[in-house]
Each structure stands twice: as structure tokens, then as C-alpha cells.
Amino acid sequence: MQGVLALTVCGNTLPVACRHVGGTNIYVRKTDGPEIDVKWRRCAGGAEGSAVRLQNADPTPYVRIDTNFRASTVFCLSAKSYGSNTTDTWNGTVKWNVS
Known part of the structure; x- marks a missing residue:
């Protein structure tokens, strides 16, 4: 089952969300929902x-999904x-431009 983070959707490339990063690191945390994997992708x-696993405990701590992004990088x-129901939903928070 795929999920979409609550960000601006990037064109017709569901299930991904798109953001511009001002530089350095990207962090994500799950505030509620089933266990998930999250990874960055070139839009x-x-x-x-690489996928980062966010466990079923809510909320998860912020987890760094990658480092050393250049200023003005566009990422998805x-x-x-890994939820057992096809109707499972989850929510999360993303931080970027964090050193």
C-alpha cells in the first residue's frame, strides 16, 4: 500500500510529494498511522x-532520510x-533545510 505525505503533489507522479530544499539534510517523522518506509526520489x-523505516509507535522521532542536498534541490x-488494512492512513512531518 502506498501513502502520500501531506505536501504539494508533484505533477502526475503520485504517490510522491514534491518540495524544493534550501540545502543540507532532510528529516521525517510519522505522527500517526501504520509502520511505513519513506525515501527521497528525484521527481x-x-x-x-534508501528507504528509512518508521515503526508503528506514534509519534516516531525525526529520522534523517539523507544528507548533503545542494541549495535549490527539488526532491520528492x-x-x-505496512499496515494491514487497505484503508490505513498516516500523517507525518518533514523538515528540510536543516544542517
């Missing part, structure tokens, strides 16, 4: 980071849910 396809986030 146009190609490069992507993709999420995979």
Missing part, C-alpha cells in the same frame, strides 16, 4: 535514496505502508 525519475518523497 523526474532516476536517482533515489515516496512512502510504502
Whole structure:
């Protein structure tokens, strides 16, 4: 099951959300919902980071999903849910431009 973070959707590339980063690191935390994997992706396809697992405990601490992004980088986030129900939903918070 796939999920979408509550960010501006980037074109027709569901299930990803798109943001511009001002530099350095990206962090994410899940505030409620089932266990999920989250990773960054290049919005146009190609490069992507490794998945980071956010456990079922709510809320999770902030987890760094990658580092050393250049200023003005455009990135997307993709999420995979490990919930048992097809109607499971989850919410989270993303921080970027964090050193």
C-alpha cells in the first residue's frame, strides 16, 4: 500500500510529494498511522535514496532520510505502508533545510 505525505503533489507522479530544499539534510517523522518506509526520489525519475523505516509507535522521532542536498534541490518523497488494512492512513512531518 502506498501513502502520500501531506505536501504539494508533484505533477502526475503520485504517490510522491514534491518540495524544493534550501540545502543540507532532510528529516521525517510519522505522527500517526501504520509502520511505513519513506525515501527521497528525484521527481523526474532516476536517482533515489534508501528507504528509512518508521515503526508503528506514534509519534516516531525525526529520522534523517539523507544528507548533503545542494541549495535549490527539488526532491520528492515516496512512502510504502505496512499496515494491514487497505484503508490505513498516516500523517507525518518533514523538515528540510536543516544542517
